[in-house]
Amino acid sequence: MIPINEEVKSFINNQREDYVDLLKQMVQRESLAGHEASVQDLVEERLNSNGLMVDRWELDYKQLSKHPEFCASRTDFEGSENVVGVWKGEGGGKSLILNGHVDVVPEGELDQWDKAPYSGEVKGGRLYGRGSTDMKGGNLASLIALEALKKTGVRLKGDVIFQSVVEEEAGGSGTLSTIERGYKADAALIPEPTNLAIFPVQQGSMWFKVHIYGKSAHGGTRYEGISAIEKAFKVNEAILSLERERNELLSRDLYDGNPIPVPINIGTINGGNWPSSVPDHLEMEGRMGVIPGEIPQQAKSEMEERLRKLSEQDEWFAEHPVKIEWFGARWLPGEIDENHPFLERLEESYTSHKGQAPVMKASPWGTDGGLLSTIGNIPTVVFGPGTTSEAHQPNESIELDAIFDCATIMADTILEWCEVAERKEE
Secondary structure, three states: OOOHHHHHHHHHHHOHHHHHHHHHHHHHOOOEOOOOHHHHHHHHHHHHHOOOEEEEEEOOHHHHOOOOOOOOOOOOOOOOEEEEEEEOOOOOOOOEEEEEEOOEOOOOOHHHOOOOOOOOOEEOOEEEOOOHHHHHHHHHHHHHHHHHHHHOOEEEOOOEEEEEEOOHHHOOHHHHHHHHOOOOOOEEEEOOOOOOOEEEEEOEEEEEEEEEEOEOOEHHHHHHOEOHHHHHHHHHHHHHHHHHHHHHOOOOHHHOOOOOOOOEEEEEEEEOOOOOEOOOEEEEEEEEEEOOOOOHHHHHHHHHHHHHHHHHOOOHHHHOOOEEEEEEEEEOOEEOOOOOHHHHHHHHHHHHHHOOOOOEEEEOOOOOHHHHHHOOOOOEEEEOOOOHHHOOOOOOEEEHHHHHHHHHHHHHHHHHHHOEEEEOOO
């Protein structure tokens, strides 16, 4: 009899063309927030064909909005449905969640794309289109791993729970809903684009808005006013100073090669109301990274305290303090113990397949892993095909070979983690 691992690899290689076609279909089905149903139809059909117990539901705003970690800006989730498939094990093994999101970010300026944003075109060993790397390619890798085991007759002791979720790009309401619905496991794997590096540590992040006040005056006598724009330079420098201090604390090897592991980014600036007037109000919106292991409230307090101290260097801020509000999306940080057995199984599977040890890094962005590990108490690792540099960019694409490498490693990890019960007799 052919060893299970070799039979699984052979199945994956033989079905490669069909899986590339499936990814093309997934990418061609636009799945912006509120429009995920079409791609979820594909997922549901596939899970049903594999004999999994399938659960599909529309997110419940009324229920989710009561949760302290709910942060979506939408007031309803019409058209946004999760799909979960459960491969029930024979018992006695450890369970695993494979979690990935199908929602994508807007395509942006169309003239920056060389190909249509949802073309799914294959060229030079890559498949192009919005969502290909973030993260439909990773979702496909999970599905390939699951199908390869099912189709080759493997029976597992532990459960495998395949989660195709929505709303990750806006803060994770889809995954929060799976936790609220009762889905749990002994470990979770999220195939976000890591370039096949293993991320045992993920930073969190929060959005904020800073209000800076000045004094209006005619532009011809601007010296009689106080420009909120000029004051904003001091606010920005205070924020950058805080960023430097927070990152000086991070000396772990996982951050090697990353000049700013946990950034604070200013993303938008809006101020003034007339070209010939001194601006008396300016708003800056940004994203504050949350250090793994840090309580988000701690990060908030550090930012708020730094802005309060502006009055020590400029008296204007004593009478006109900067105001900050925390709004919109946020992602919880998460990490798995470096000696956790699931992390060890994944490392071993990678080394066995690739012939070398994996690269271990800390995630430069937030994922739904923070919700799974912090709220769901599920040890979570991020590992997948695709690269961060392709995510959210025009001409987004993914290397197809990486998807199949990832799927093979994931299948081997599932075999070792969930344990083989027996083989089906043909």
